[in-house]
Amino acid sequence: MSEEEVSSQTRQPRRWRLRRILLRTIIALLLLPPFLTLLYAVVPPVSTLMLSRYVQGLWVARDYVPLDQISPHLVRSVVASEDARFCQHGGIDWEALQSQITTFNEGGSARGASTITMQVAKNLFLWNDRSYVRKMMELPLALMIDAMLSKRRILEIYLNIAEWGEGVFGAEAAAQAWFGKPAADLSRTEAARLATALPNPLARNPARPRPGHDRLARINQRRATAIDPHLECLPGFGR
Incomplete structure (x- = not known):
């Protein structure tokens, strides 16, 4: 050979x-x-962004609390702001997604149409940028999460891993950092300011909102008041 x-x-x-x-x-x-x-489903999760900060030795503030220890005002405000059809869809709001695709095809600016479940998928398993690759990966992950976890648990996870400032994660840490009180004691105004800070948490100060942020918070309060009929998957969180 x-x-x-x-x-x-x-x-x-x-x-x-x-x-x-x-x-x-x-x-x-x-x-x-x-x-x-x-x-x-039983263990408090951490987000990829939190893990990244831990690895880099950066400060992280997060105190995981059950949904029952978060103000109903914040629950309603976040759902109204981030995903008004949270209880009606199966992880993906196909109507909103199709509307954004149509807007993009017509030359408009697509806003993303991310549901709370899609944001949980991104925060738990993916990276933090605006690429279409990441957005496509969110879709099957969101469907999986919705099939495996209850709506209540999905929202609880979201409210405990959402970023609300540099190194500030979750509703309890946010309430303490910005208002010096537990998340359970947040008022309607405070909840609305926190909810409307979520799209840009590093630039928006819930304690001292700028005029644009304050205007969004006032709009959110009205929407949160009207969202009760759409919270059938979250009994106990109506007004």
């Missing part, structure tokens, strides 16, 4: 080993989100 034939036979097992390693890695990556989602 020539040296060339021996070398070829040696390379083949190596290629198969690499392929097996690659296949196992892909399978592990595919199984990780459902495994973690099952775990997060």
Whole structure:
């Protein structure tokens, strides 16, 4: 047998080993989100942004609290601001998504149409940018999360991992940082200011809102008052 034939036979097992390693890695990556989602049904999760800050040795403030220990005003304000059809869709608001696609195709500026469940998917499993690749990855993850967790648990997770300032994560840490009180004691005005800070948490100060932020908060208060009929999946959080 020539040296060339021996070398070829040696390379083949190596290629198969690499392929097996690659296949196992892909399978592990595919199984990780459902495994973690099952775990997060009972264990307080951390977001990828929180993990990044921990790895870098940066300060993180987060005190996980059950949904019952978060002001109903904040629950209603966040749903009204971020995902008014939260109780009606299965993780993705297809009507809003189609509307944004149509707007984009007509030359307008698409706003994203992210549901609370999609934001949970992004915060738990993906990176934080505005790429279309990440947005497409959110869709199957959101459907999986909605199928595996209750609406109540999804909202509880969201309110405990949402960013509300530099190193400030979750409703309890936000309430303490901005208003010096527990999340359970937030007023309607405070809740509206926190909810409307979510799209730009590093630039909006809920304690001292600028005129534009204050205007959005007042609008949010009116919407939060009217959203009760759409909260059938969250009994106990109506007015």
